[in-house]
Amino acid sequence: MPLSDEIKSFLQDQALTRFLRYVQVYTTSDETVNATPTSQRQFDLGRMLEAELRELGARDILLDEHCYLYATLPASPGVSGQAIGFLAHLDTSPAVSGENVKPHIRPFDGQALRFPDDPNLVVTAEESPELKHCTGQEVITGSGTTLLGADDKAGIAEIMAAMAAMVKFPELKHPEIRVCFTPDEEVGMGTAKISLEKLPTFCYTVDGGEPGELEAECFDAWGATLTFKGISVHPGYAKNKMVNAAEVLGRFVGAMPEYETPERTELREGFFHITGISGGEEEATLKMIIRDFQVPNNERRMEHLRKLADYFEFRYPGLKIERDFKHQYENMWVVMEKHPDSIEKARAAMEEAGIPVKMKAIRGGTDGSRLSLMGHPTPNLFAGGMLFHSRKEWICKSSLRQAAETIVLLAGKWA
Numbered sequence: 001m002p003l004s005d006e007i008k009s010f011l012q013d014q015a016l017t018r019f020l021r022y023v024q025v026y027t028t029s030d031e032t033v034n035a036t037p038t039s040q041r042q043f044d045l046g047r048m049l050e051a052e053l054r055e056l057g058a059r060d061i062l063l064d065e066h067c068y069l070y071a072t073l074p075a076s077p078g079v080s081g082q083a084i085g086f087l088a089h090l091d092t093s094p095a096v097s098g099e100n101v102k103p104h105i106r107p108f109d110g111q112a113l114r115f116p117d118d119p120n121l122v123v124t125a126e127e128s129p130e131l132k133h134c135t136g137q138e139v140i141t142g143s144g145t146t147l148l149g150a151d152d153k154a155g156i157a158e159i160m161a162a163m164a165a166m167v168k169f170p171e172l173k174h175p176e177i178r179v180c181f182t183p184d185e186e187v188g189m190g191t192a193k194i195s196l197e198k199l200p201t202f203c204y205t206v207d208g209g210e211p212g213e214l215e216a217e218c219f220d221a222w223g224a225t226l227t228f229k230g231i232s233v234h235p236g237y238a239k240n241k242m243v244n245a246a247e248v249l250g251r252f253v254g255a256m257p258e259y260e261t262p263e264r265t266e267l268r269e270g271f272f273h274i275t276g277i278s279g280g281e282e283e284a285t286l287k288m289i290i291r292d293f294q295v296p297n298n299e300r301r302m303e304h305l306r307k308l309a310d311y312f313e314f315r316y317p318g319l320k321i322e323r324d325f326k327h328q329y330e331n332m333w334v335v336m337e338k339h340p341d342s343i344e345k346a347r348a349a350m351e352e353a354g355i356p357v358k359m360k361a362i363r364g365g366t367d368g369s370r371l372s373l374m375g376h377p378t379p380n381l382f383a384g385g386m387l388f389h390s391r392k393e394w395i396c397k398s399s400l401r402q403a404a405e406t407i408v409l410l411a412g413k414w415a
């Protein structure tokens, strides 16, 4: 059953006011700190949400010492379906300042978005094609000096709005809902100290981009370190003796596939990505990451590196290349494909909300992919923000409502 206009306008109102409040809290995480949370300021938003959850009548509210906030909304009377979880992250990316965010909301004329605090900053529909769908609607950005923080405060606001609606409108039947707001997602530590036993088996992260995005696949990820061991000799007497590890490493990189790099691939294409080169004549190190959605493709890439290393050892007598490959994370699809129901329900909820579904594969890993591999199948739902991690970050006001509607309808599917 489609949602009533009254519920829709309540969701819009709730998601917007909450979103504008949350983005003003400074919660940037810090990749240089080896603790959870990486920045104490994430507790400021954690405590604000803790109080709001209490006001909503949620139960078992816990903000723990690592800044994970958990809460439960009991099932509607008479509903006994399986509990489901919704997750979003408290922190914003350290790539751009998140201090003193001043959200700016204005109607979009179809031409360009401009920013009050930086007249040189412009976002056009050519640069961000999704903007075309927002012509005539209200669009929210930062003021031009900071990111906005829709990643992922939109997700938090949408989950909170959906919970508020489930409390206010008893006709919205739902099973037990558990929410978890996590720190440090942007520095890759979002699940570092999570209490898995507090999460139900089936969860969703609300951390994706444009409306309709639904993600249940991520990269299969490997790290490779090749250590080149050469022969160092006085350069004045080196003829036919020296093997310069640094120089040979350079030739090795030159022999790698030029068109399998991040800057030349998209969609479902994989790549090699060099993340570091260091060393000198005697020893030099080449570090890279290897990514693909298909395991055999990554195996082929590693085999290619091994063969290339064999060839270089043959070509430069005395050279030794040590090879070290480490599996970093797995494509969550290996788990998700066993639980098509969880994806189908999300798809059905979006369709019911009138949003065309766009299944996508995440070109990276997410908290949801890690959770999936830890036994909690967790697809990612759209949160609505675009141009994440930049001063141009924007979100259409109606996307906040669409995501909140999706969460309410999805909860109904599990009831």
Ligand SMILES: [Zn+2]
Pocket (backbone or CB within 6 Å): 089, 151, 152, 185, 207
């Ligand atoms: Zn995010």
